[in-house]
Amino acid sequence: MNNKKLIILIVIILILVGSFATYKILSSKVKNINLDNIASLVGNEYSVVFVGDMDSNAKTNIKNLRTKFDAKVYKMDVSNDELNEYLNATLSTSVTEETKPYYILYVEGKIKGIITNEISNDNFEEYVKKYFYNEIPSSEAKYTTPTNFDDFDDILNSGNLTVSVFGSNTCSYCKLLEPVINKVVEEKNIDIYYINSSTMDSLLYSKIINLDLKIPAECTKANQETTLTKGFATPMTLVIQNGKTVGCIKGYYSYNEYVSKLQDLKVLKED
Secondary structure, eight states: OOHHHHHHHHHHHHHHHHHHHHHHHHHHSOEEEOTTTHHHHSOSSEEEEEESOOOHHHHHHHHHHHHTTOOEEEEEOOOHHHHHHHHHHHTSOOOOGGGOSEEEEEETTEEEEEEOTTSOGGGHHHHHHHHHHOOOOGGGOOSBOOOOHHHHHHHHTSSSOEEEEEEOTTOHHHHHHHHHHHHHHHHHOOOEEEEETTTSOHHHHHHHHTTOOEEOGGGSTTSSOEEGGGOOOSSEEEEEETTEEEEEEESOOOHHHHHHHHHHTTSSOOO
């Protein structure tokens, strides 16, 4: 390669590097929006509107929102009175000056929740997952996650009706059901055990599955009785007494529907 061609190649590389660097700088800026154009900008899958001072913590959180959650992030300067009027119309909630900064999280144009400075930075991503993916933060989980096989086996073999829900983080309907069972535990004062294959210790999960609990025909695709070891659709709710399945709920149901199903199975008394 002669010197002229080498110089041209170097110039092209420098232009490309410069263009990429410029793009990164420009794309790292947070676009300012207002209440008039907010609806037209938050229609993509995941969006966040930031309100407050852009300190180092906010910059870190915004970077994570973009890189880990692929969210569009905007900044809005607005008075608390104006913002509360907007929030009350959609969430029936309000914020105070003391809770700044806060992040308003949207999924496909709808407000799903607000993260304020009352949530520590250590728990920030848990709350993003709560509003984006319906994953319950550990600090808000009311259901029980088994941690010891022998203890859980004793519970299943007790004379009491025990509700166990099998799910995973890769199952969209499991994510929808998770806040439902959380609310049932809190409001109906019962124990529900959530066996999440995505987060539970693999050995413990394997031992629970190998109990080979029966899945009644009404909760299977083929309408034929089967067992856990033969595979099953999630979410799957099994009601167990004395180590045997006495009832089941297949799939996702809303809170009221799920409560009604538990009443039919005699886990809950009718109101």
